[in-house]
Amino acid sequence: MSRDFWSDSRVVILGGGSFGTVLANLAAKNCSEVTLQVRAEDQARAMNSTRMNPNYVKDLVLDPKIRAVSSYEKAFEREADLVIFALPSHAAREQAKIVAPFLRGSELVIHATKGLEEHSLKRISQVLAEELPVIRIGAISGPNLAGEIARGEPAATVVASRFDDVLEAGRRIFSTPSFRVYTTHDLIGVEWGGTLKNIFAIASGMLESKGLGWNAKSLLLSRGLAEMVRFGVAMGADPRTFLGLSGMGDLIATCSSSQSRNFRVGYHLAKGETLSDVLSELGQVAEGVRTARIIHEFARSRNVEMPITEVVYRIIDGAWSVDEGLQHLMTRPAVEDEWS
Amino acid sequence: MKIDPRTGSNPAVRFEHHPAVRGEIYRLGGKPYRESVIEEVIGRTMSDFAGADPRMLLEETIYQERIRTRKVRAGWITSPYLAQRNHRDRKFLAEVGSRMKSCIGLEDHRALLERVSDHFATEICGNFEPAMYDFAIRMVPWMFSWLLNAASVQRFLPFGMSESLQSRLRVVGEVEHLQKLAKKGTILLVPTHLSNIDSLLVGYSIHLMSLPPFAYGAGLNLFSNPLLSFSMSRLGAYTVDRQKSSSLYKGALKNYSTSILKRGIHSIFFPAGGRVRSGAIESHLKLGLLGTALQAQLERYRENHPNPNLYVVPMVMNYPFVFEAASLIEDYLAASGKHRFTPNDGGEAVPFLNTMKFFWKIFSTRSEMWVRIGKPLDVFGNFVDENGISLGPNDTTIDPRRFFMTKGEIRAVPQRDREYTSMLGQRVSERYHAENVVLSSHLVAYSLFSALRKQYPALDLFRFLTLSRAQRAIPGERFYEEAEACFRMVKAAADQGRLFLSTPLHCGDVKIWVEDGVRQLGLFHDAKVVKIEDGAFSTEDMSLLYYYRNRLTGYGFGCDFAGETDEQGFLV
Numbered sequence: 084m085s086r087d088f089w090s091d092s093r094v095v096i097l098g099g100g101s102f103g104t105v106l107a108n109l110a111a112k113n114c115s116e117v118t119l120q121v122r123a124e125d126q127a128r129a130m131n132s133t134r135m136n137p138n139y140v141k142d143l144v145l146d147p148k149i150r151a152v153s154s155y156e157k158a159f160e161r162e163a164d165l166v167i168f169a170l171p172s173h174a175a176r177e178q179a180k181i182v183a184p185f186l187r188g189s190e191l192v193i194h195a196t197k198g199l200e201e202h203s204l205k206r207i208s209q210v211l212a213e214e215l216p217v218i219r220i221g222a223i224s225g226p227n228l229a230g231e232i233a234r235g236e237p238a239a240t241v242v243a244s245r246f247d248d249v250l251e252a253g254r255r256i257f258s259t260p261s262f263r264v265y266t267t268h269d270l271i272g273v274e275w276g277g278t279l280k281n282i283f284a285i286a287s288g289m290l291e292s293k294g295l296g297w298n299a300k301s302l303l304l305s306r307g308l309a310e311m312v313r314f315g316v317a318m319g320a321d322p323r324t325f326l327g328l329s330g331m332g333d334l335i336a337t338c339s340s341s342q343s344r345n346f347r348v349g350y351h352l353a354k355g356e357t358l359s360d361v362l363s364e365l366g367q368v369a370e371g372v373r374t375a376r377i378i379h380e381f382a383r384s385r386n387v388e389m390p391i392t393e394v395v396y397r398i399i400d401g402a403w404s405v406d407e408g409l410q411h412l413m414t415r416p417a418v419e420d421e422w423s
Numbered sequence: 424m425k426i427d428p429r430t431g432s433n434p435a436v437r438f439e440h441h442p443a444v445r446g447e448i449y450r451l452g453g454k455p456y457r458e459s460v461i462e463e464v465i466g467r468t469m470s471d472f473a474g475a476d477p478r479m480l481l482e483e484t485i486y487q488e489r490i491r492t493r494k495v496r497a498g499w500i501t502s503p504y505l506a507q508r509n510h511r512d513r514k515f516l517a518e519v520g521s522r523m524k525s526c527i528g529l530e531d532h533r534a535l536l537e538r539v540s541d542h543f544a545t546e547i548c549g550n551f552e553p554a555m556y557d558f559a560i561r562m563v564p565w566m567f568s569w570l571l572n573a574a575s576v577q578r579f580l581p582f583g584m585s586e587s588l589q590s591r592l593r594v595v596g597e598v599e600h601l602q603k604l605a606k607k608g609t610i611l612l613v614p615t616h617l618s619n620i621d622s623l624l625v626g627y628s629i630h631l632m633s634l635p636p637f638a639y640g641a642g643l644n645l646f647s648n649p650l651l652s653f654s655m656s657r658l659g660a661y662t663v664d665r666q667k668s669s670s671l672y673k674g675a676l677k678n679y680s681t682s683i684l685k686r687g688i689h690s691i692f693f694p695a696g697g698r699v700r701s702g703a704i705e706s707h708l709k710l711g712l713l714g715t716a717l718q719a720q721l722e723r724y725r726e727n728h729p730n731p732n733l734y735v736v737p738m739v740m741n742y743p744f745v746f747e748a749a750s751l752i753e754d755y756l757a758a759s760g761k762h763r764f765t766p767n768d769g770g771e772a773v774p775f776l777n778t779m780k781f782f783w784k785i786f787s788t789r790s791e792m793w794v795r796i797g798k799p800l801d802v803f804g805n806f807v808d809e810n811g812i813s814l815g816p817n818d819t820t821i822d823p824r825r826f827f828m829t830k831g832e833i834r835a836v837p838q839r840d841r842e843y844t845s846m847l848g849q850r851v852s853e854r855y856h857a858e859n860v861v862l863s864s865h866l867v868a869y870s871l872f873s874a875l876r877k878q879y880p881a882l883d884l885f886r887f888l889t890l891s892r893a894q895r896a897i898p899g900e901r902f903y904e905e906a907e908a909c910f911r912m913v914k915a916a917a918d919q920g921r922l923f924l925s926t927p928l929h930c931g932d933v934k935i936w937v938e939d940g941v942r943q944l945g946l947f948h949d950a951k952v953v954k955i956e957d958g959a960f961s962t963e964d965m966s967l968l969y970y971y972r973n974r975l976t977g978y979g980f981g982c983d984f985a986g987e988t989d990e991q992g993f994l995v
Contacts, residue, residue: 088830164831183817188825216815218803218826220844247838248829 089255091115092164097178099126099151101139101229102195103169108233109133110167111146119151120158127151143233154268159185165252166190167223168211172198172370175207179214191252192220195240197277197333201377206274221249222270224277225256225328226336232262239263241329253256265328272324275315280334281345281371282378283307287338288349288393289405303391304334309421310389312419314378317387345371352398353405372399444836446635447609447687448659451551458681464544467678468671469537477532480671481523484539487669488516494666505643515542536671543675549638549661556658560630561841563623584843591785594628594859596796600809604799605634607811608724608732609687611716612637614737615705615855616693618745620781625691625738626658628794637689640680640712642697659688659719665697674846676713684719684733694851700755702748702970704739704855706977713851714844720802721840725833732811732823735804735847737797737854741925741974743790743864743943746781752970756888781947790943793925797858803843857920861913863927867906867940867953868971869980871897871960874905888965896961907933921978944971 089203092114096107099121107119129137130151134144145151152158168187170178175196186192192215196207205213208220221244233240242253242264250266258264267273283303290299311334312325324330337343341350348369351361362369379396382389394408403411450456472480492513519539526532562889604610614625619919622641629637638659643666661679664672684690696709723731745751775879785792798806801823805813813821826843827833879887897905910933917924927939945952950964962968 180817183819186819188815188821188823189828189831214816216819216821217815218846219839245842248836273938 089114089164089252092256093118093161094165094166094167094256095120095158095163095418096169097158097182098167098169098195099130099136099139100169100171101136102227103167104136104140104143104145104196104234105227105229106151106167106169106223106257108146109259109262110165110200111148112259113256114165115148117146117149118158118163119149120155121151121153124153127153130150136325140229140233142245155182155185159278162187163190165256166192168194168196168207168218170194170196172200172207176200176210176214179211183215186215186217190214190217190220191246191249192217193223193244193249193253194220195223197224197281198374199274199278199377201373204276204377204381206271208270208274219246219249220244221246221253222274222277223253224273224333226332228336228340228342233263237261237263239265239328239332241265241267241273241327243267243270243329245270267327269321269324269325271318272315272320272322273329275318275320276311276325276330276333278370278374279311279314279378280307280330280337282375282392282395283311283334284337284343284345284373285349285352285369285375285399286391288343288346288351289353289398290343290349291341291346291410292350292353293405293409300338304331304338307338307391308334310391313387314382314389317382344369348372349395358399358401371395375399385416434924446637446689448551448636448638448689449553450686450971451549451638451659451688457548457550460679460686461541461544461548463682464547464675464678465537465540466543467681468540468674469533471674471678472536472671477529477536478526481519481536481539483533485520485523486668488512491666491668492516508643526604535839539671540675542686543667544679546674547661547663547679549659551636551659556636559658563627563630591790592624592628592631592794593793594631594794595860597736597798598632598796600799601796602632602634603809604734604736604811605689606941608730609684609719610634610637610689611684611733611735612689612691613694613713613735613737613851614691615740616695616698617702617740617742618698618747620746620778621693621698621740623778624740624792624794629691631753632796635689637691638683638711639691640676640693648800650940663808673711677711680712680715681718681722684715685722686713687723687728687730693739694848698747698751700751700758702745702755702973703976704754704852704859704974706852708848708852710841710844710848713848714840717840717844717847718835720823721827721833721835724827732807733802734807734811735800735802735851737800737858739793739795739797739855739858739860741793741795741860741862741865742785743862743940743945744945746947746969748945748967748970749948749964752966755970756885756966768808784946788943788944788946791862791925793860793862795858795860797854797925800847800850800854802847804847829915857922859974860925861921861975862918862925862943863936863940865940865971865974866909866913866928867937867944868968869975870906870909870937871902871953871962872968872972873909874902875959877905883912888969890965892961892963895965896956896959899955899958899960902960903933906937909980910936913975916978916980 090113093116094110094114095118096103096110097120099119103119108223111117119130121130126137130145135141136143136145168175184414192211194207194211199206200210208222211220212218221242223240223242225240227238227240239262240257242250243266244250245268253262254266267277274321286303286307287300290303310330311330315325316322337345340346344365345383347365348371352358358372362372375396376399377394379389379392382392390412393413394403397403398408400406486818492509519535526535564582601610612625614621622639636659638661640663641660643662643664648976663676680690680692692712694708694713695705699705716735720733724731784790801813801828803806803823804819805815807813813823815821824833829836829839875895876887879890910931913922913924916922925935930936941953941955945967948964948967952962952964952967954961954963
C-alpha cells in the first residue's frame with residue numbers, strides 16, 4: 084500500500100495481554116510507531132530487551148517498531164492517532180478514567196474487550212464514551228484466538244463503529260496478508276455478539292463433557308445464535324450482523340476451542356464440580372459466568388426468550404444439573420425454526 | 424447583568440434592563456449584505472448539487488411544487504397573505520415550466536437551476552430593520568402590561584398594586600451563562616415547541632435577558648397574521664415553508680441557516696420542526712437544521728474567526744394550558760393510527776384573538792409560564808463553562824476543533840458529520856428532559872391518567888381514551904394516593920437532576936399542589952380536563968388529559984403504552 088496518513092501514524096495499545104500483544108504486532112506492520120502499555124515496569128523492560136512478552140504468546144517475536152512502557156505519561160508522550168483498549172471488561176471504566184486526561188479528542192479509539200459493564204449492562208463502547216473526551220469509538224471483535232494469529236495462520240476480524248474514520252483506521256492498521264479486516268457500522272451488534280457467545284461456550288463445554296456428538300453441538304450453536312439475534316435486536320442491533328465473524332464466527336471458535344475459559348468452566352461443571360472449585364482452579368475470570376446471570380434476568384424482564392441462557396444460568400447457580408437442563412430444553416413445546 | 428438576589432426565588436426572576444445590544448444581525452438591514460447572503464446561499468446550493476443532473480433536479484422540484492400548489496388550492500389557504508404567496512409561487516412555477524421547454528443543454532439547465540435556487544433563497548432570506556425592532560421592544564411589553572393589568576382587575580388587586588409581566592413569565596436557568604456566551608461566540612437557541620405563542624415568548628424572553636436580537640426561522644402560518652407578518656419579516660425572521668419538500672428547497676433553507684450562523688448571527692430554530700403533537704418533550708429531532716450548526720462551526724474554525732465558537736442552548740417552555748392542545752392531540756392520535764376520526768384542520772393560522780385570549784387567561788388566573796434556559800452545549804453536545812470552554816468527562820477540557828480533525832487536519836467528512844449531528848440531536852433531547860420544569864397541572868393530569876390506567880390496565884390506548892364518562896371517575900381518596908406516589912417519583916427524579924419542579928411543587932403538600940394544578944390545568948378549554956365532583960376526580964376530555972399527562976413521559980415513570988417506553992433510548 085502506498086504511503087498515507089496511517090503509514091506515518093502512532094498507535095498506542097493499552098493492555099499487554101495476549102490479544103493486545105498480537106494487535107501490537109499487526110499494527111506495527113502498518114504504522115510508524117506502536118507503544119504497548121503494560122502494567123509492570125519490569126515486564127516493559129523485559130519486553131524491550133528480549134523482544135518477547137514473558138507472560139503471553141511466548142513464541143511471538145515483537146516487531147522492532149513496538150516500544151513497551153508501563154506509564155501513561157510515557158505512552159502518551161507524543162500525540163497518538165489511534166488508541167486501542169485491550170483490557171478486561173471489569174477494568175474498562177477505571178482505566179478509561181485514568182487515561183482520559185491524556186487524550187485530546189482527535190484520537191480514534193478501538194476496544195478489543197468482549198464483555199459488558201455488569202451493573203449497568205452498558206457496552207464497553209458506551210463506558211468509554213462516558214469516560215473519555217473522545218467521540219469516535221469502535222470495537223474489534225471476531226474469532227481471533229491470539230496464538231493462531233501469532234503463528235501467522237489465516238484469520239479475520241470485524242471492526243465496528245458508527246464512524247467511517249474509525250473503520251478506515253482499523254482496516255489500514257490491522258490488515259496484513261494473513262489477517263483480514265471486515266467493517267460494519269453496527270457497533271451494537273458486534274459488541275453484543277462478543278459478549279453473548281461466552282454463555283454458549285459454557286454450554287458447549289457441558290456437552291463436550293457429557294460426550295455428546297455433533298448433532299447436539301450444532302443444535303446448541305444454531306439455537307444459541309437465535310438467542311443472540313433475539314437479544315441483539317431488542318438492544319437495537321441489526322440481525323444480519325450476527326451471521327458475520329463477530330456473531331456466528333466467534334461463536335463457533337469459542338464453542339469449539341477447549342482452550343476457552345468459558346468452555347472449561349462448562350466442562351468441569353458438567354463433571355459435577357462446584358462453581359467455586361472450578362473458578363479457583365481456573366485462576367482466571369470466565370466472563371460467561373456472570374454474563375449468563377445478568378442476561379437471563381434482563382431478558383426475562385424484557386420478555387426476550389432465551390431458554391439456553393436460562394438453563395446455563397440455573398446450572399451455574401446450582402439449581403439444576405446438566406441432565407435436568409438438557410431435559411428441560413429438549414421437552415420444550417415445538418416451535419418454528421426461526422429467529423424471532 | 425446580574426439577577427437581583429432579592430427576587431431570585433420569588434415571585435420571578437427580574438433582569439436589569441440594558442439598552443438592546445447591537446448584534447451581527449443588524450447588518451442584515453443593509454441591502455448589499457443581504458444580497459451577499461443570498462449569493463452565498465445560491466453558491467452553496469449549486470455546489471451541494473454539483474454532482475447531480477440539473478435537469479433531473481429541476482424536474483423533481485417542479486413535480487414537488489406542482490403537487491404542493493395543487494394541495495394549497497384544495498383549501499390550505501387561510502389568509503390573504505398565504506393566497507398572495509401561493510399566487511406568486513404558481514406564477515414562478517409556470518415560468519420555470521415554460522423555460523424548461525426551451526432549455527437545450529446542460530448549461531441551460533444549470534442556469535435555470537440557479538434561477539430557482541435564487542428564488543428560494545430570496546424567499547427565505549429575512550430582513551432586519553433596527554427602527555422596527557426598537558418599536559417592537561417598546562410596544563410588546565406595553566401591550567403585555569396593559570393586558571396583564573386589565574386582566575388582573577378581575578382579581579381586585581389592592582389599589583396601587585399592579586403586576587408586571589415578569590412575575591408571570593418566569594425565565595429561569597442559565598441566564599447569566601447565556602448572556603456571557605453571547606459575547607464570546609454565536610448562540611443557537613433551540614427551544615421546545617408546544618404552541619404558536621412560543622415564538623412570541625422566545626422573542627420576548629430574549630429581550631428580557633438583554634440579548635441582541637436573534638434570527639429566527641418562522642413557519643408560514645405565523646406570517647398569516649398581517650401584524651405579525653409585517654413585524655417579523657423585519658426582525659430577522661426568515662421564512663420556513665414546511666410544505667415545500669423538494670430537496671432543492673430544503674438545501675437552500677439549510678444553506679441559509681449555515682450562512683447566517685457562520686457570519687455570527689445568533690439564531691433560533693425549533694429543532695422538532697413543528698409543534699409537538701403529543702404534548703410530550705421532544706424525543707426525535709429533525710437533524711437537517713441542527714446539522715447547519717455543525718457545518719457553520721467547522722467553517723468558522725477553518726477560517727480562523729476570532730470568536731469561532733458556536734453554542735447550542737436548549738430552552739424548555741411550559742404552560743399550564745396550550746390553546747391548540749385539542750387539535751394537536753387529535754392530529755397525533757390520527758397520525759399514529761390509534762384513533763378513528765380524521766381531524767379536519769390543517770396548518771391553522773394564528774387567530775389573533777386566541778393569542779389574546781391565551782394571555783388573558785394566563786393573567787387573569789395567576790397562571791405562570793415557565794421558560795427555562797438550559798445548560799449551554801458546544802456543537803458536539805458537551806457542556807461549556809462560563810468562559811465558553813468545552814468540558815469533557817473526568818475534569819478534562821476539550822478543544823472542539825479536535826473532533827473535526829480527520830487524518831491530522833480540520834476537514835469536512837460528511838459521514839462523520841452526519842453521525843455527530845445525530846448525536847447532537849439525541850443530546851439536545853436528553854437535555855430537554857433534564858431541563859423540563861414540571862408544573863402542578865402536569866402532575867395532576869399525570870396522576871389522574873395513571874390512576875385510571877391502573878383501573879383498566881388491559882385496554883389499548885384507543886379503547887382507553889374512549890372510556891365512558893362514568894368509567895372515568897376516581898374516588899378522591901384513591902386519587903390522592905396516586906398523586907402522592909407520582910409526586911414521590913417526580914421528586915426523586917428532581918433530586919437526581921433529571922427534571923425540575925415548579926414552585927407550587929416545592930412544598931410537597933399534596934392538597935396544595937393538587938388544588939393549584941386542578942385550577943390551572945387546561946383552563947383554556949371548554950371541556951374540563953380535571954373535574955372534581957362530589958369528591959371524585961374525573962375528566963371531561965380523555966384526549967386532553969392524555970395530552971397534558973404526556974409532558975411527563977419519556978422518563979421511564981411507568982404507566983406507558985407499548986412503543987412509548989424507550990424514548991430515552993435505554994435499550995440502545
